[in-house]
Amino acid sequence: MKALILLLASLLFASCGKEELKLDLVEVKYVIVSNTKEPYNWIKYYEADESGYSKDKDWIIPGQVIGRFEKVVKVQNGQSAMLTVYNYQSGDFYILLFQGNERLDSIIGDRARPGTYYQATISQKIIKK
Numbered sequence: 001m002k003a004l005i006l007l008l009a010s011l012l013f014a015s016c017g018k019e020e021l022k023l024d025l026v027e028v029k030y031v032i033v034s035n036t037k038e039p040y041n042w043i044k045y046y047e048a049d050e051s052g053y054s055k056d057k058d059w060i061i062p063g064q065v066i067g068r069f070e071k072v073v074k075v076q077n078g079q080s081a082m083l084t085v086y087n088y089q090s091g092d093f094y095i096l097l098f099q100g101n102e103r104l105d106s107i108i109g110d111r112a113r114p115g116t117y118y119q120a121t122i123s124q125k126i127i128k129k
Contacts, residue, residue: 024077026099026126032069032085034093075126082123085109095122099129 075081085095096106109120 024128025074026077026128027072027074028081028104028126029098030071030073030081030083030122031096031098032071032093033096034069077126077128080123080125082121084119084121086117086119093120095120097122097124099126102129 071083073081081097083095083097085093093109094106095109097104104126105122105124107120107122110118
C-alpha cells in the first residue's frame, strides 16, 4: 500500500513539473510579396529563445517565385519575432508580419546592386491577445 501511495505521489509531482515547462507560444505569419524572376530571393528567419536572444532557425529559398510566399512560426509570448530577407540582384519585395488577421508591421525592400545584396529586417515584440 505504501508503495502504491509513493508511486501515485511521484506521478503527480512529475506531471506538475511538466506543466511548468510548457512555453507560452504565439503563432505569427510572415508574408513575403516579391516580383523577382530569378532564384536569388533568400529568406532567413529568426525566433527569440527564452533568454531573449535570437537564434538562427531556417533558410527558405523560394526560387523562381513571383508573388506571395508565407511562413508561419511560433514565438514565445513577450519575445520578438524577426525575419531577415537577403535579396540578391532580383526584384523588389515587401515583408508583412501578421498575428491572426491583424497586420503588426511591414517593410519594403529594394533591388540590390550587381555583386551585392540588400538586407531588410522586420522585428516586432509579440504579445498574446
